[in-house]
Amino acid sequence: MTHGYRTDTYGRLADERTGWRENASRYALLPLRIFLGVTFIYAGIDKLTQSGFFSATGAGSVGEMMRAVRDSSAVPALVDLALKSPSGFGYAIALGELAVGLGTLFGVLARLAAFGGALISLSLWLTVSWQSTPYYYGNDLAYLMAWLPLVLAGAPVFSLDAALANRRRRMR
Numbered sequence: 436m437t438h439g440y441r442t443d444t445y446g447r448l449a450d451e452r453t454g455w456r457e458n459a460s461r462y463a464l465l466p467l468r469i470f471l472g473v474t475f476i477y478a479g480i481d482k483l484t485q486s487g488f489f490s491a492t493g494a495g496s497v498g499e500m501m502r503a504v505r506d507s508s509a510v511p512a513l514v515d516l517a518l519k520s521p522s523g524f525g526y527a528i529a530l531g532e533l534a535v536g537l538g539t540l541f542g543v544l545a546r547l548a549a550f551g552g553a554l555i556s557l558s559l560w561l562t563v564s565w566q567s568t569p570y571y572y573g574n575d576l577a578y579l580m581a582w583l584p585l586v587l588a589g590a591p592v593f594s595l596d597a598a599l600a601n602r603r604r605r606m607r
Contacts, residue, residue: 461591461592462592464584464585464588464590464591465592465593467581467584467585468539468540468542468545468585468590469540470581471536471539471549471552471578471581471582471585472536472537472538472539472540472541473536473540474536475532475533475535475536475539475552475555476532476533476536476537476540477536478529478532478536479529479530479531479532479533479534479536480533482525482528482529482532483529483530483533488525488529489521489522489525489526490521490522491521491522496521496525497517497521497522497524497525497528498518498521498522500563501514501517501518501521501524501562502518504562504563504565504566505518507565507566508561508562508563508565508566509561509562509565510561510562513558513561513562514562517562528555531551531555532555534548534551535548535549535551535552535555536552538551539552539585539590541594541595542589542590542593542594542595542596542597543594543595543596544596545585545589545590545594545596546585546586546587546589548585549582549583549585549586549589550582550586552578552582552585553579553582553583553586556575556576556578556579556582557575557579559575559578560573560575560576560578560579563575564576
């Protein structure tokens with residue numbers, strides 16, 4: 436049995452040129468990374484700059500939102516946990532979104548950041564978006580699915596992770 440080296444599947448040899456397909460594959464997740472990174476940074480900053488968001492009561496507060504979705508969520512215990520300290524939960528979500536967005540956009544611990552984004556999206560889907568009918572009207576499920584390729588692939592281009600990996604390879 437003969438085993439060959441397929442450049443279209445496994446990369447390229449040192450003296451081979453890259454084709455448009457290989458480049459397209461290499462950069463395919465970059466638009467998703469930029470979108471999710473910017474969106475989560477914006478979401479975190481938006482929450483941090485809203486004066487009433489961290490309150491336990493009042494219009495636009497995290498406490499009111501959690502009370503409104505408690506009975507229709509898939510995991511009411513998760514909502515009850517958030518209601519023990521609505522302000523703390525609000526800060527955790529806002530700072531988590533900001534950290535996930537920055538990590539994703541700049542490619543710093545990109546897989547871990549994407550996993551954090553997936554967990555945030557999962558928790559929001561199971562609580563806030565769960566009552567959406569039909570299910571595909573809830574955007575948190577779509578965000579959860581969008582994070583999964585980044586959990587698997589990380590940030591192989593234009594990232595601090597890739598720069599550090601290249602540096603380690605050169606030092607060997």
